[in-house]
Amino acid sequence: MIGPEHYFTLSAALFAIGLFGLLTRRNSLLVLLSIELMLNAANLSFVSLAAHRGDLAGQAVVFFTMLVAAAEVTVGLAIIMLLFRKHGSVSTEAARNLKW
Template sequence: MTLAVGPGHYLFLSAILFTIGTVGVLTRRNAIIIFMSIEIMLNAANLAFVTFAAAIGDLAGFVMVLLVIAVAAAEAAVGLAIIVAMFRHRQTVDVGAFNVMRG
């Protein structure tokens, strides 16, 4: 193992972060923590996009990251609104308690 860093190292870091996010989604029951794990996964994807864009010389990756960040902002706003609405119904953010679709 060498300490010199190439694009592969960034991709590996991105994979590690994505895995951490996935494990977070699978192991937590607090809706807000699950949401934060999703944000980690989105950021890992962003890191991979930037790495590829810088490595092969393509602007599409940078533009994609910008769009992903905008989508993440929209997703956070709507998702947190949903959590607030569900909390109002059940007085909890335990995802195990949200087992009916009926309002």
């Protein structure tokens, strides 16, 4: 029988893998990608607990998380495009100053 603890273990594992990617990647695009993975790992535990507890509020929260993540990605990618135009590189080491 698959219980919520199985889903929680999977979601914790996905979160840890995403965190590892976030800390080791130097390409800022891939840093953003790792953040997406971590957000969806959290979404998975929300949905599994919603199903377990019989409360749809968990799924409503996932709906909002996805909305915020979509806004975050579009703004993040625009900033990465600007970074590339300014420095000719998307490396996190190229972004040393906030002002230009």
